[in-house]
Amino acid sequence: MKEFFQENKKIAKIITEVAGLANYLWQKGWAERNAGNISVNLSELMTDIEFELDHYPMFQLERSYDALANLYFFVTGTGKRMRDLAISPMKNACIIKMNKKGNAYHIITMKKKNLYNFRPTSELPTHLAVHDLLVKSGSKNKAVVHTHPNELVAMTQIPKFQSAEMLNKTLWGMHPEAFVFVPRGVFMVPYILPGSHKIADATIEGFKNGHEVVIWEKHGAFAIGETVSDAFDMIDILTKSAQIWFMAMQTGNEPEGLNDAQLLELKEAFLKK
Numbered sequence: 085m086k087e088f089f090q091e092n093k094k095i096a097k098i099i100t101e102v103a104g105l106a107n108y109l110w111q112k113g114w115a116e117r118n119a120g121n122i123s124v125n126l127s128e129l130m131t132d133i134e135f136e137l138d139h140y141p142m143f144q145l146e147r148s149y150d151a152l153a154n155l156y157f158f159v160t161g162t163g164k165r166m167r168d169l170a171i172s173p174m175k176n177a178c179i180i181k182m183n184k185k186g187n188a189y190h191i192i193t194m195k196k197k198n199l200y201n202f203r204p205t206s207e208l209p210t211h212l213a214v215h216d217l218l219v220k221s222g223s224k225n226k227a228v229v230h231t232h233p234n235e236l237v238a239m240t241q242i243p244k245f246q247s248a249e250m251l252n253k254t255l256w257g258m259h260p261e262a263f264v265f266v267p268r269g270v271f272m273v274p275y276i277l278p279g280s281h282k283i284a285d286a287t288i289e290g291f292k293n294g295h296e297v298v299i300w301e302k303h304g305a306f307a308i309g310e311t312v313s314d315a316f317d318m319i320d321i322l323t324k325s326a327q328i329w330f331m332a333m334q335t336g337n338e339p340e341g342l343n344d345a346q347l348l349e350l351k352e353a354f355l356k357k
């Protein structure tokens with residue numbers, strides 16, 4: 085018998101897309117061991133399915149996410165490898181349904197007796213806080229991706245790039261597409277303990293202010309998008325810029341970057357808003 089996430093073609097397609105992305109992240113060297121986590125809001129695709137929630141394990145959350153009451157999310161598992169998720173997505177990820185108060189969730193892709201030690205990502209506080217914000221603001225963005233892009237993380241080890249202003253100007257200056265596709269630039273979160281509510285709170289400040297990519301200093305990137313591919317694209321473009329910066333620096337020269345007039349010209353040509 086097929087599971088609901090196989091029967092529902094739209095959900096099956098999203099799971100296939102996540103598996104494809106997990107493979108890219110591993111191939112790019114951004115997903116060592118269990119690094120990275122992904123979540124997607126599936127609620128709009130789940131409307132006609134009823135679950136006997138008593139059959140599924142329930143886990144209490146430390147906080148309430150009012151806007152997420154009764155919603156459904158695909159979430160990658162804690163301690164799971166992206167390279168394994170690429171091959172067997174539903175052994176390394178799950179679908180959760182939030183309870184009606186938004187302060188607990190059921191894992192609905194695993195029966196109580198089959199639970200083993202599976203749990204959603206340790207960064208669930210940040211994923212849920214971001215989805216809560218996206219739902220409240222009526223955003224079209226359904227996907228949240230966290231990964232460890234090497235060159236972007238390396239730049240945050242350099243004190244002058246720990247300021248968003250310097251980092252954005254440098255990333256935009258390395259390639260025009262960085263400005264065209266990430267015109268609001270990144271939001272910088274100073275180093276904070278991963279997996280904490282504190283890092284979740286700091287991260288949503290960036291998304292509240294209209295950024296689509298948040299960089300965690302000395303750790304990684306968080307991006308939102310309509311699909312996981314959209315979120316990945318922004319991190320990919322910015323990492324290309326970071327790579328160009330390092331390649332130019334390796335020649336012993338500081339790269340010139342696009343100047344203010346060239347950035348303004350791009351803004352006028354591509355950003356009509």
Ligand SMILES: [Zn+2]
Pocket residue numbers: 119120230231232278303304
């Ligand atoms: Zn991480």
